[in-house]
Amino acid sequence: MRTMGKALGAVLMLAGLVLPAAAQDRLVIAGRDAGFAPALAKMVELYQAKNPNVKIERLELGGGPLYERLAVGAREKTAATDVAMLDDIWAPEFMARGWLTDLDTVGGLPGEFVKSAIDVSKHNGKLYAAPFVGNIAMFAYRKDLLAKHGFERPKTWSDVVKAAQTIQSKEEGVSGLVFRGIKGNPIVTSFLPVLWAHGGDVVSADGKAVLDSPAAEKALTQFLSFKALAPKGVETYNATELRDAIQQGRAAIAVEMWSSWAGTLDGSASKVAGQVEVVASPGEVKGPAPMLGAWLLGIPADSPNKARAADFIRFVTSPENQKLIALETGNPPTLAALFNDKDLVAKYRWYPAQLEALNVAQARPRISQWARVETILGDYLQLALIGQMQPKQALTEANAQIARALSR
Amino acid sequence: MTASRRLLPWLLLTPALLIFAGLTLYPLGRTLALSLFATDYGFENAKFVGLENFRELWDSRFFRQAVTNTVLFTVVSTVLEVAAGLGLALLLDRAFPGRTLIMTLLLAPFVLSTMVVTAIWRAWFHFDLGFLNNLLRTVGLPGVPWLFDPNLALWSIVLVDVWQTAPFAFLIIFAGLRLIPQDVYEAARVDGAGPWRRFRDMTLPLLAPYLFVAALLRSVDSFKLFDKVYAMTGGGPGQATETVSMFVYRQGFRFFDIGLASAAAVVMIAVAGLLAIVYAASLLKGAGR
Numbered sequence: 001m002r003t004m005g006k007a008l009g010a011v012l013m014l015a016g017l018v019l020p021a022a023a024q025d026r027l028v029i030a031g032r033d034a035g036f037a038p039a040l041a042k043m044v045e046l047y048q049a050k051n052p053n054v055k056i057e058r059l060e061l062g063g064g065p066l067y068e069r070l071a072v073g074a075r076e077k078t079a080a081t082d083v084a085m086l087d088d089i090w091a092p093e094f095m096a097r098g099w100l101t102d103l104d105t106v107g108g109l110p111g112e113f114v115k116s117a118i119d120v121s122k123h124n125g126k127l128y129a130a131p132f133v134g135n136i137a138m139f140a141y142r143k144d145l146l147a148k149h150g151f152e153r154p155k156t157w158s159d160v161v162k163a164a165q166t167i168q169s170k171e172e173g174v175s176g177l178v179f180r181g182i183k184g185n186p187i188v189t190s191f192l193p194v195l196w197a198h199g200g201d202v203v204s205a206d207g208k209a210v211l212d213s214p215a216a217e218k219a220l221t222q223f224l225s226f227k228a229l230a231p232k233g234v235e236t237y238n239a240t241e242l243r244d245a246i247q248q249g250r251a252a253i254a255v256e257m258w259s260s261w262a263g264t265l266d267g268s269a270s271k272v273a274g275q276v277e278v279v280a281s282p283g284e285v286k287g288p289a290p291m292l293g294a295w296l297l298g299i300p301a302d303s304p305n306k307a308r309a310a311d312f313i314r315f316v317t318s319p320e321n322q323k324l325i326a327l328e329t330g331n332p333p334t335l336a337a338l339f340n341d342k343d344l345v346a347k348y349r350w351y352p353a354q355l356e357a358l359n360v361a362q363a364r365p366r367i368s369q370w371a372r373v374e375t376i377l378g379d380y381l382q383l384a385l386i387g388q389m390q391p392k393q394a395l396t397e398a399n400a401q402i403a404r405a406l407s408r
Numbered sequence: 409m410t411a412s413r414r415l416l417p418w419l420l421l422t423p424a425l426l427i428f429a430g431l432t433l434y435p436l437g438r439t440l441a442l443s444l445f446a447t448d449y450g451f452e453n454a455k456f457v458g459l460e461n462f463r464e465l466w467d468s469r470f471f472r473q474a475v476t477n478t479v480l481f482t483v484v485s486t487v488l489e490v491a492a493g494l495g496l497a498l499l500l501d502r503a504f505p506g507r508t509l510i511m512t513l514l515l516a517p518f519v520l521s522t523m524v525v526t527a528i529w530r531a532w533f534h535f536d537l538g539f540l541n542n543l544l545r546t547v548g549l550p551g552v553p554w555l556f557d558p559n560l561a562l563w564s565i566v567l568v569d570v571w572q573t574a575p576f577a578f579l580i581i582f583a584g585l586r587l588i589p590q591d592v593y594e595a596a597r598v599d600g601a602g603p604w605r606r607f608r609d610m611t612l613p614l615l616a617p618y619l620f621v622a623a624l625l626r627s628v629d630s631f632k633l634f635d636k637v638y639a640m641t642g643g644g645p646g647q648a649t650e651t652v653s654m655f656v657y658r659q660g661f662r663f664f665d666i667g668l669a670s671a672a673a674v675v676m677i678a679v680a681g682l683l684a685i686v687y688a689a690s691l692l693k694g695a696g697r
Binding site: 064067068071072075182183184231232233234235236250371372375379382383385386388405408 | 446449470534535536551553555556558641642643644645646647648658661662663664665
């Protein structure tokens, strides 16, 4: 009995000595679900194979829950996440509040990234995140239908309306266009390229609310005219419904086509394979203003495993792995050279056009209150879309609310 | 009575009281306190603003709409669920072939997770491809804009809630129905009471406590409505399905405007508390205490 007790004591002592040391070489990776998940899953699988002693935990979360986990974790200093996947619109808040690690303090980040994507990863000249997915809001149209009715690639949103009206009136069962009308982030991201093309904006460069402008009113009036050209129920459309409408041939134009969605356009589930052209968004009084929607990888400032996290991020953003991710999961790369890689262009014919769009991409306002501003704008846009508010009233009230949010 | 005997009940109650204080009173008190501050998290860097957060709520058209929607949803869904539960209980109170199978099928929606239920109904509600509109079109009727008509969306969510949780009301009422002695009905029959009279004067009064419990539990649950709205409409179209829970969630976890979220939560607690007092008073009155 005494011998057994000693043996048990020795085991416990060893466990106490060995386990904590072993447990330190670990990584908790908090990333997105849906189409982004396979990319991180693949990288974890490969990294694990090369580093079998690292204990890796990967979390798949929706956009909202991911933001909550990261923001609450940063405020509470829970040290619960080592690698955080961040929407570029969250980055200003995370960087300004000191919630992320300066990557140059943990070995830096090699690679020639697309400029617009690296710009949103910096704050006060310091690099706090690595561009991971080079997502950008593109524009998609059925080249067969447009050509059939005598239209070329629309250069302006007014051209889009004309083409959509003609096709809708002449093609049975085909809506002229489709967009995401559900309130919140989707309707805002549908609207912003139109707003920017009209020369309007939500927040000025000096951080003031500027949505109550004549340009914004023109943009919103035009945006609301899209509804009559869209499938019934577009007010509830999100990504799935938009993709279905295009792939099933029920809509001729997609006002927005995120590059991470476009991977399935030529797939076996698509009834219009090879017929959808994906290009940069049209302009109007200004040139095209495609919206950047990059996803970044950062290391929370309270992570206990920064060196390991930095190593993982360098692994994921290496040219060979960025290419692998794009080929296998359709998530676009962030390294500029890959958009002209022959294997990638063979699979995704729009990649050169996407690089052009990325080079002129416009990021959403770099303010830490963007989540709130976007929600306010989304609420009022939808009230206008369902006819419960006139465009001018919606913009005036939204602008007042946004000004209030910015003053906090 | 010795001092130790007097102390014994308190001693036995202490663990429960401590848990109640830790899990209920402390969060309530903290929420109430935070509602008086402008803060983006806790009390650190918080600024005392008195009743300013409540004034902001009062001024907010979105909050007023959320309160209206929540109250409407609670009242209508509770009435419909208890009525449906009562109807089903009366139907299934008599023996007939296949009764067990029907009861099992009836209970199925209640055991499904809300996320599964909302996924099913979101597909059924689809304007072009949904099962419901296809059904209507096969009989020559036009499709219904279930989720995108601002005048209809809230009632569509009521329909989903009734489908999922009426079986819960049914279970409570059915249990009560089975406990009513049959000789009461036999005596009534002997006295010449018809089916309607027996239902109105005997079944309903004897079932009243069960109907009350079903209504209490369903209304409290309905008042917290969040998940169905979050998954089906996100509060839209416009503000047509926004609820107080959604408002609190958004202010608290999306914007980290903890003061305003706490103020909204206090309003919610006050309304729910009022509801509970009405129910409790009625229950105690019914019990003759």
